[in-house]
Amino acid sequence: MFSLCDSIEKYLVKLIESSPNSAIVIQRGRIAQEFDCAPSQINYVLTTRFNVFRGFIVESRRGGSGYVKIIRIPIDRLEPVVSYLEKAVSGIKEADVEGIVNWLAREGFITNREARLMKAAMVTALNNIQSSVNQQDHSQTHLIRSSILKEMLMQVLRMDFLE
Amino acid sequence: MFSLCDSIEKYLVKLIESSPNSAIVIQRGRIAQEFDCAPSQINYVLTTRFNVFRGFIVESRRGGSGYVKIIRIPIDRLEPVVSYLEKAVSGIKEADVEGIVNWLAREGFITNREARLMKAAMVTALNNIQSSVNQQDHSQTHLIRSSILKEMLMQVLRMDFLE
DNA sequence: CTCGGTTTTGACCTTTACTGACATTATTAT
DNA sequence: ATAATAATGTCAGTAAAGGTCAAAACCGAG
Numbered sequence A, B: 001m002f003s004l005c006d007s008i009e010k011y012l013v014k015l016i017e018s019s020p021n022s023a024i025v026i027q028r029g030r031i032a033q034e035f036d037c038a039p040s041q042i043n044y045v046l047t048t049r050f051n052v053f054r055g056f057i058v059e060s061r062r063g064g065s066g067y068v069k070i071i072r073i074p075i076d077r078l079e080p081v082v083s084y085l086e087k088a089v090s091g092i093k094e095a096d097v098e099g100i101v102n103w104l105a106r107e108g109f110i111t112n113r114e115a116r117l118m119k120a121a122m123v124t125a126l127n128n129i130q131s132s133v134n135q136q137d138h139s140q141t142h143l144i145r146s147s148i149l150k151e152m153l154m155q156v157l158r159m160d161f162l163e
Numbered sequence C: 001c002t003c004g005g006t007t008t009t010g011a012c013c014t015t016t017a018c019t020g021a022c023a024t025t026a027t028t029a030t
Numbered sequence D: 001a002t003a004a005t006a007a008t009g010t011c012a013g014t015a016a017a018g019g020t021c022a023a024a025a026c027c028g029a030g
Helices: A004-017 A028-036 A037-050 A078-087 A094-106 A112-132 A138-159 B003-017 B026-033 B039-049 B079-087 B094-106 B110-133 B139-160
Strands: A023-026 A058-059 A068-073 B024-026 B056-061 B066-073
Touching: A004 A023, A004 A028, A004 A037, A004 A068, A028 A037, A028 B139, A037 A068, A037 A078, A037 B026, A094 A112, A094 A138, A112 B110, A138 B003, A138 B026, B003 B024, B003 B026, B003 B039, B003 B066, B024 B026, B026 B039, B039 B079, B094 B110, B110 B139
Parallel strands: none
Antiparallel strands: A023 A068, A058 A068, B024 B066, B056 B066
């Protein structure tokens, strides 16, 4: 049958489809009320159904007059990046970073400036930390590097249509 | 969707933009009246939206014929910012990063795309790490964050010469 | 029936916005 | 001088969002 989850997903998809710019702004609380469920249920729907892998981006703000914004990304041209993200990103070594970033630049996903910025964050900056703080623990640096790479790639995904 | 805060910010920004010297003088009370809110609300807007990290300076005077002056800081070189970072290494908070980066974008030192990339590395990515690894030790995250910021800024500086 | 995955909920947390009482400072009239 | 008046500043408290996480409930395949 149809789960609550599915209904909420359908409802939101319909809203997005009938929106001119493929983006909607909702209030978590109000949707939860409409479907008579826990507010956190909405978060569940968002993380399982409206994530990047399914072609959506979610932005939000807390506090008074907070909101949740759902944006649909046209994913066609970005397939390679997405499929790369889907694979485990946790095993990225320093040497890999250069390769990936250069590839992005070659393919025209990012500019040369952007490529240099990305390398500054993932290579130079992390090397500084490495040598000044903990010579030993390379594994943590790997983790941080992967996280940065992943988030930057996601950002590249978004940028293609965000202006 | 739009908070009072946002409206006041927009209003003031518009005023500043249409001012020849990028500075305006207002009266707290009058603005509060116009927006029908508590005067202290204006102070809230000033501290959250018009602080140094966002590229503004606020001066004021109390008493009879008191005023509030908002000045947009012109930056023509990045060196001061970088050298500030050298000193304040571990004191850079997440919100500060966002402020600085937005400021740089506004001033045209970096593009909006570049700003988003930088924030992805310094905010989103590091937050992921923080929550998944060591909830306690924020100090190390601060260190990494400022190292990344510094290296990225230096990169921006260099790029002014290259290409 | 049982096991593994998916949904759903609820308790608790963090962030943001906003207000009001009270404090401080400057000007002006007496 | 002094008191009245007219500004802004501060801070703590409240309200109004959304976020997180673990545990319970559900559900389908074997």
